[in-house]
Amino acid sequence: MACGTSDQNTSDNMVDIVRHLYPDALTRTYIVPPVHFNRVPYNTAKVPGTDQEVLVLPSGEQLQQQQGNIQADFAQQHVLHNLQQLGDSGKEVMFVVSELNFKDYLNKPFYAKQTSKLPKPANLPKELRHHGKQGDFDILVIHRKHGILVGEMKSVGKTEASRADTEVIKVIDKAVKQLDKYEVHARHMVSDITPSLTVRKTLFLPYVSRAQLQxxxxxxxxxxxxQALWGSLGAPNTAKAVQLCCCSDQLSQPASYWHVTPAVLSQLSTWWQHRMACTVDTLLSDDKYLDIVARFVGPATTVSVHCYNGVRVRVLGVEVRTAGQAVAELGRKLASVVLTLQQLDLMNRDPPRICLTGPPGTGKTAVLVQQGLRWLLQGHDVQVVATLINTWANSKMITKQLQLPMSADPTPPLTPGTVVQHQYDFTNREADVQQAVTDLLVRVKDGRLYVLLDEAMFDSSIEPGPRIATLVTRLEKSVPGLHLWAAGLKHDAIPSSLRPEPLTIPLRCAPSVLREVQPVIDRATGSVHKYSDSGVPAPGDGQCVIRLSHHGNAHTGRWPVECSQCGKDVAAELRRLGVESGDSPTPLSYRDVMIITRSSELQDDVVDDADRVTSRASGVVRGLRDEGLPVCVLGVQDRVHNKARWERDLNDVAVAATDRVTVTHYGYVHGLERRVVVMLPGTDHIMVGDGVDIQDRLYAASRCTTQLIMVNVPSVTTDTFHSNNGDHDQPTKDQRDKKNDNSDGSSVSWVKRKGFLL
Structure with missing residues (x-):
């Protein structure tokens, strides 16, 4: 391996690590960090009545003060997304490094001795020191064939005030000087590897048109x-200089920056051809290419992302190099308790009875938990009530979240109350309504009762809807001091005793996931409020949705849940994300993953009293296990055949107690969230057409906070695929219908007749 004067062992070590982190380094495009993290201007506040500190979205005035950072972040994300699409579509072999500060280059103390003699910004040759030692590369492209591209990003033109020619002139004048400086540093940093490496420059002006620039x-x-721009870009005239800049004409529309159309790709590819792909750097071998990559994104260089606490002070040490690390870090940020000013004001007003409504991820459950914590600290017992099987896991999660702060505070100001969990099934057991009323009235103290009721649905489109409304009405009549905070997806038929409070600002999932959920809200017949925009960016846009296909000779069955190859394909994607055992030093563990289907056929192995398997697990479960993944299955069939195991596993999944991948029917995990969600289309024999898509996205895709994986099924006219790889134990459609056509009131029968939470 050619390394010039650099230390051979140091170089080899760094390259080995790069090969491990980026196994396709010689065949594809990598963006580093994989997700652009925004400088979100959060404030902090205490939850009323508690010492619990949470993050709060800023007011309009505070937001206006942060517009410079917000615009710069948006521009960076906009361009990076387009470059990713350009690289993927053209199969470009390159690393696109974003916002690398000079001070982070080869700065790791562990590698200090080995890198001490390598060229760095601090040891520029004497004749170049006037360029300075500080700065950062907005965008640095390291290309296997074409060398290095140094790009300066300017968000000028994003707002009407910055579109004037005078503003653009001022920004470009500064950018040209910065480009010249960064070219010098880029050449210096790789001078010991290949002193004659091609280094080009460009301006990224995503909101300035070519016509305005011309x-x-x-x-x-x-x-x-x-003249300065001509000289900097190596252009003979203005027309060529404009051609070498990446302007708004070559990029996707800002309002839908993620949608890079073929027409946009054509324009972007033309710019790329003029600026970068016009020549090939014959001096750059695979070894030298990896050496350069190892310098800029290898273990000796800090690859950090924006991370701010409540007073907007940068927290050091948040490194994100790989896709898995990006998913983990963005998931961590999205899991933070963030309230809107509306939610904080609601808790200040403290109404006794209320129903929070709104689309997934708007903080309904988070508000319930904060209010429950408030009641506990005031010395009141809190009743967490689940009225449907669908909400049992969610109620367990809420109970756990309320118990943790209580156990963590050794000296509470008052004797805190206790949390009591109640689980009922209003779907199949009419008597459960009376039982719930009886159980809760026993808990009344001094004429008061404090109840949390999450995932409540009162409308009559589902069988238990009116029963849940009856519970609320009877409690209100029986307990004058009733404090009941409910929350639900839909705003239909809310009892008059509960004041509706819509929550519509998304807080809990990445925009890339939100874009898969939002379209069905518009088609959900008006029963679900639409999302609204707070003006505050999410911590990060998230990575693109991963799309797999249930198609090909190795795939069997009509649906992915029946297919072991789909299980293997999903396992492979999880491995690429770095999902491993929680005992490993990886950012993503098995408990971060949930695989969701609406198929009532999902099941684990069914065993008899002698522990013999009488019916094998669904194909997708077998495929996952064949690849070594630990799996927990929550299927409709499991609840029928092994209820005790099902309930034990449900409680485990609710709090992610065991490090396993959850494979579940969507009806059992309402209100739960995971960083990685795999959505498997399936069937419960009752939904067709648009209703299928709405249910999948509202109740499955919405459970994802960060990385969504969707398995697509090709349209066919037959009910099943022909099995050709030995999966002969898959039941036919007639067998499935016969197995599900029970008359004993079991959940399998109910799924076929009524469906989960329609």
Whole structure:
């Protein structure tokens, strides 16, 4: 391996690590960090009545003060997304490094001795020191064939106030000087590997058109700027200089920056051809390419992302190099308790009875938990009530979240109350309504009762809806001091005793996931409020949705849940994300993953009293286990055949107690969230057409906070695929219908007749 004067062992070590972190380094495009993290201007506040500190979205005035950072972050995300699409579509072999500060380059103390003699910004040759030692690369492209591209990003033009020619001129003048400086540093940093490496420069102006840029440069009053830009980009004239800049004409529309159309890709590819792909750097071998990559994104260089606490002070040490680390870090940020000013005001007003409504991920459960904590600290017992099997896991999660702060505080100001969990099934047992009323009235103290009721649905489109409304009405009539806070997805038929409070600002999932959920809200017949925009960016946009296909010779069965190959394909994607055992030093563990289907056929192995398997697990479960993944299955069939195991596993999944991948029917995990969610289309024999898509996205995709994986099923006219790889134990459609056509009131029969939470 050619390394010039650099230490051979050090170089080999760093390259080995790069090969491990980026196994396809010689065949594809990598963005590093994989997700752009925004400088979100959160405030902090205490939950009313407690010492619990939470993050709060800023007011309009505070938000206005942060517009510079917000615009710069948006521009960076916009361009990076387009470059990712360009690289993927053209099969470009390159690393796109974003916002790398000079001080982070080869700065790791562990590698200090080995890298002490390597060229760094601090040891520029004497004749170049006037360029300075500080700075950062907005975008640095390291390409296997074409060398290095240094890009300066400017968000000028994003707002009307910055679109004036005078503002653009000022920004471009500064950018040209920065480009020249960064070119010098880029050449210096790799000078010991290949001193003659091709280094090109460009301006990224995502909100300035080519026409405006051309007009500015053609103005005789801007002759000095014109000459400076020509010289910096190596352009013989203005037309060529404009051609070498990446302007708004070559990028996707800002309002839908994630949607890179074929027409946009064509324009972007033309710019790329003129700026970068016009020549090939014959000096750059695979070994030298990996050496350079190892310098900029290897273990000796800090690859950090924006991370701010409540007073907007940067927290050091948050490194994100790989896709798995990006998912883990973004998931951690999204899991933080964040309230809106509306939610904080609601808790200040403290109404006794209320129903929070709104689309998934708007903080309904988080508000319930904070209110429950408040009641506990005031000395009141809190009743966490689940009225449907669908909400049992969620109620367990809420109970656990309320218990943890209580156990963590050794000296509470008052004797805190206790949390009591109640589980009922209003679907199949009419008597459960009376039992719930009886159980709760026993808990009344001094004429008061404190109840949390999450995932409540009162509308009559489902069988238990009116029964849940009856519970609320009877409690209100029986307990004058009733404090009941409910929450639910839909705003239909809320009892008059509960004041509706819509929550519509998304807080809990990445925009890349939200874009898969939001379209079905518009088609959900008006029963679910639409999302609204707070103006505050999410911590990060998230990675693109991973799309797999249940198609090909190795795939069997009509649906992915029946297919062991789909299980293997999903396992492979999880491995690529770095999902491993929680005992390993990896950011993502098995408990971070949930695989969700609406198929009532999902099941684990069914065993008899002699522990013999009488019916094998669903194909997808077998495929996952064949690849070594520990799996917990919550299927409709499991609840029928092994209820005790099902309830034990449900409680385990609710709090992610065991490090296993959860494979479940969507009806059992309402209100739960995971960083990684795999959505498997399936069937419960009752939904067709648009209703299928709405249910999948509202109740499955919405459970994802960060990385969504969707398995697509090709349209067919037959009910099943032909099995050709030995999966002969898959039941036919007639067998499935016969197995599900029970008359004993079991959940399998109910799924076929009524469906989960329609």
């Amino acid at each position: 007009r500015i440069l053609d103005d005789e009053n801007n002759a000095k700027l014109q």
